[in-house]
Amino acid sequence: MSGASVLYDVPGPKARTRNLVYSVAGSLAVLALIVFVVLRLNTEGQLAPEVWNIFNNAGVRTNIRDGLLTTLQVFAVAAVLSLVLGVLLAVARLSDHRPVRWVATGFIELFRAVPLLITIYALWVLLLSNRESLGLAGNQPQFWALVIGLTVYNGSVQAEVLRAGINSVPTGQREAAYALGMSKTQVMTTVLIPQAVRAMLPTIISQLVVTLKDTSLGYIITFEELLFTARQMSTNIIVNGNDTYVPFIIVIGAIYVAMCLALSALANWIEQRGRRAKTGIGVATAGEPVTATDAMEVSDAVPDGPAATKD
Amino acid sequence: MNVLLDYLPQFRDGFLGTLAITASSALLALVLGVLIAGFRVSPIPPLRAFGTAWVTVLRNTPLTLLFLVAFFVVPQVLFQGASPYVLATLALGFYTSSFVCEAVRSGINTVPLGQAEAARSLGMTFSQTLGQIVLPQATRTVLPPLSSIFIALTKNSAIAGAFGFGELFNVSKLLNDKGYAIAWIFLWTALAYLIITFAISAVFRLLERRMGVAR
Numbered sequence: 001m002s003g004a005s006v007l008y009d010v011p012g013p014k015a016r017t018r019n020l021v022y023s024v025a026g027s028l029a030v031l032a033l034i035v036f037v038v039l040r041l042n043t044e045g046q047l048a049p050e051v052w053n054i055f056n057n058a059g060v061r062t063n064i065r066d067g068l069l070t071t072l073q074v075f076a077v078a079a080v081l082s083l084v085l086g087v088l089l090a091v092a093r094l095s096d097h098r099p100v101r102w103v104a105t106g107f108i109e110l111f112r113a114v115p116l117l118i119t120i121y122a123l124w125v126l127l128l129s130n131r132e133s134l135g136l137a138g139n140q141p142q143f144w145a146l147v148i149g150l151t152v153y154n155g156s157v158q159a160e161v162l163r164a165g166i167n168s169v170p171t172g173q174r175e176a177a178y179a180l181g182m183s184k185t186q187v188m189t190t191v192l193i194p195q196a197v198r199a200m201l202p203t204i205i206s207q208l209v210v211t212l213k214d215t216s217l218g219y220i221i222t223f224e225e226l227l228f229t230a231r232q233m234s235t236n237i238i239v240n241g242n243d244t245y246v247p248f249i250i251v252i253g254a255i256y257v258a259m260c261l262a263l264s265a266l267a268n269w270i271e272q273r274g275r276r277a278k279t280g281i282g283v284a285t286a287g288e289p290v291t292a293t294d295a296m297e298v299s300d301a302v303p304d305g306p307a308a309t310k311d
Numbered sequence: 312m313n314v315l316l317d318y319l320p321q322f323r324d325g326f327l328g329t330l331a332i333t334a335s336s337a338l339l340a341l342v343l344g345v346l347i348a349g350f351r352v353s354p355i356p357p358l359r360a361f362g363t364a365w366v367t368v369l370r371n372t373p374l375t376l377l378f379l380v381a382f383f384v385v386p387q388v389l390f391q392g393a394s395p396y397v398l399a400t401l402a403l404g405f406y407t408s409s410f411v412c413e414a415v416r417s418g419i420n421t422v423p424l425g426q427a428e429a430a431r432s433l434g435m436t437f438s439q440t441l442g443q444i445v446l447p448q449a450t451r452t453v454l455p456p457l458s459s460i461f462i463a464l465t466k467n468s469a470i471a472g473a474f475g476f477g478e479l480f481n482v483s484k485l486l487n488d489k490g491y492a493i494a495w496i497f498l499w500t501a502l503a504y505l506i507i508t509f510a511i512s513a514v515f516r517l518l519e520r521r522m523g524v525a526r
Contacts, residue, residue, distance in 0.1 A: 006427045007419075007445065008354045008437040019355055027357040040388045113508055114501040115469035118480055122497040125487055209371070216373035220473040227375060245383040253376055260371035 046246040051239045055251065060233060067229030068255065074143065074215045074225060078150035079208055085151055086158025091188060093163055108156040117217055120149035124221045142223035146215065154211045161203050165196030165284070202274070202286035205267035209260050216256070226252060314491045315499050318482075325482035326503050332399055332468045332478060333507070337461055339404030344411025345446070351416055354437055362412070369409035374467055377402045378474050399471035407464045414456040418449035451522045458515035462508045479503055 011019055041047050054060050092104035111119065124145035127134065131141050169192055177187040197204070219227040234248040267286040274283030315322060351362035369377075381402035386393065422445050430444040472480030483496045 006424050006431075007352055007440050009431055011354065015354075022355045023357050026355055026361070030357065030361055037388055044387045046387065110501065113466075113505050114497075115466040115480070115504060117469040117473065118483060118497065118500055118504075121480070121483065121487075122493050125493040129493075213371075213373040216375040217470075219375050220470070227373070227379070231379065245379070246387065249376070249379055249384055253372060253380070256373055256376060257368060257371045261367070264371065 041246060044246075045240055045242055048240060051242070051244060052247055054237055054239065054244060054247065060237070063229050063233055064226070064251075064255075067224065067226035070224060070229075071212075071215050071218075071226040074146055074150070074218065074223075075212050078147050078154065078215070079211055081147065081151040082154035082158055082211060083204075085155030086162055087193065089155060089159035090162035090166065091193075093159065094166060096184070104159075107152075108159055111152045111156045112160070116149060116153045116214055117220060119153060120145055120217055120221060123149050139223060142218065142221050145221060146218045146223055146225075149217075150211055150214055154207060154214075157207055157210075158204060161200050161207065162193075162196055165200035166192050168199055169195045198274070198283070200284050202267045202271040203284045205263060205270065206286050209263045209267070212260055212263060213256070226255065314486055314495050318486060321482050321485065322479075322499065322503070324477060325479040325500075326507075328476065328478035328481070329465070329468055329503070329507065332396065332403065332471050332476060333461070333465045335396075335400045336403035336407060336468070337464055339400060340407035340411050340460075340464065343404065343408035345415055347408060347412040348415035348419065349441060351412065352419060352441070366409045366412055369406055370413075372406070374402070374406050374470055377406050378470055382474055395471070395474060395476040399468075399474060399476050403464060403468060403471065406467070407460060410460045410463075411457065414453050414460060415446075415449065417456075418453035419445055421452045422448045451519070454515055454519050454522065458512055461511050461515075465504065465507050465511065 127141040177191040218225040230248045230252040350358040381398040430440040469480040
């Protein structure tokens with residue numbers, strides 16, 4: 001944010017009055033917007049105490065808790081699997097054997113290019129029609145469709161992030177390891193991947209935030225995660241002749257934003273910590289990895305040291 | 312039984328639907344994103360705070376939730392009877408605007424300091440400096456991230472199909488209900504998305520080449 005102050009002079013007396021006027025006008029505009037929304041919601045009867053009293057109901061609370069736990073469960077399984085898949089795909093894409101490289105590249109490019117929703121939907125249909133032979137009961141087809149879909153998509157993205165990280169490790173590291181007589185596997189697992197993970201950790205965690213947000217796609221394939229549970233309850237619970245979409249969406253939205261903010265804060269903290277340490281390997285910024293779909297473009301997420309050196 | 316040939320009109324409509332929703336929400340996201348980026352670097356504290364809040368909230372909300380807001384809360388607060396196209400454009404455009412804003416803001420930070428300093432020493436105001444000196448030069452560095460943001464937007468537009476807007480996801484749902492093999496439907500839809508995303512990255516590469524200036 002150091003560039004911002006360059007855009008305008010230090011305000012003099014006249015500019016200070018003008019800025020004050022704009023400040024007041026801007027705040028009033030934002031306030032007016034909020035007041036308008038609140039008033040409209042009030043006339044629609046969405047702010048009545050009875051409507052919000054539903055959250056005192058033990059059943060509603062249990063349902064929200066169960067939905068939250070299901071979301072976290074999907075997130076945990078998909079996060080672990082996507083990281084494992086990401087490491088495998090990154091290593092395969094850097095393999096010396098051409099067929100292995102081709103298969104990995106094809107897999108990554110295909111699943112990165114297709115919308116996640118379409119992958120999840122296709123998997124859901126596939127699992128539903130084969131549920132007997134696979135021995136899936138209840139909501140397991142939805143669960144696995146969501147988990148596998150999230151895994152293949154985020155695994156492909158994590159693979160690209162890791163590959164960028166591995167390529168950013170100075171070549172001297174690899175050469176020194178080979179000179180010591182290490183095998184290819186040893187070089188990869190004990191020298192390259194640890195440094196790549198360390199450099200890319202903020203980006204990896206940012207992608208995990210995306211994974212967490214994308215668990216809400218389970219809503220569309222009728223999987224009972226947080227969003228779907230909330231939607232179902234808001235349709236079923238009628239207060240004063242109104243459905244209760246607004247309170248549920250506000251509460252669930254707050255929960256999602258809080259969860260994602262916590263994870264993003266972790267990524268930012270690690271980025272700042274990495275920037276302080278002077279180890280020679282730059283730590284990537286905590287932004288979401290660039291997911292351009294063409295194979296020619298090596299991911300832009302390559303760490304280029306602290307952001308300050310960019311210009 | 313070739314799904315693509317049997318249902319070519321549906322596929323064409325779905326393809327055009329995806330194009331339309333992508334184009335309109337990209338436009339909305341671009342306008343809002345540049346505006347909010349201007350807010351975030353402006354000398355007026357409330358506007359800066361508003362911009363920060365906007366980006367923080369929208370980036371950390373699942374898109375599906377935003378669609379629910381657009382389809383169930385917006386009709387209650389603002390207007391009733393809007394078409395799914397308008398509501399989906401709102402949800403996608405608002406969500407993407409936060410990413411555009413961040414891309415533009417980091418682009419503004421890459422413009423050499425001397426440019427803004429020179430503009431100020433000529434007596435230009437903040438909006439003149441930003442609009443005539445800094446933003447035009449930021450465009451070049453903003454293009455590559457913008458390209459991937461729009462590709463992500465294309466893929467996100469699939470969610471609009473689940474909310475009843477006719478586009479490619481909707482088509483694949485429809486054909487699946489008709490009993491066609493999901494693998495073929497999946498491959499053809501994937502191909503359609505690939506065409507759009509490749510077109511976007513080609514256009515942006517062309518723009519980058521046009522705007523490329525040696526510095």
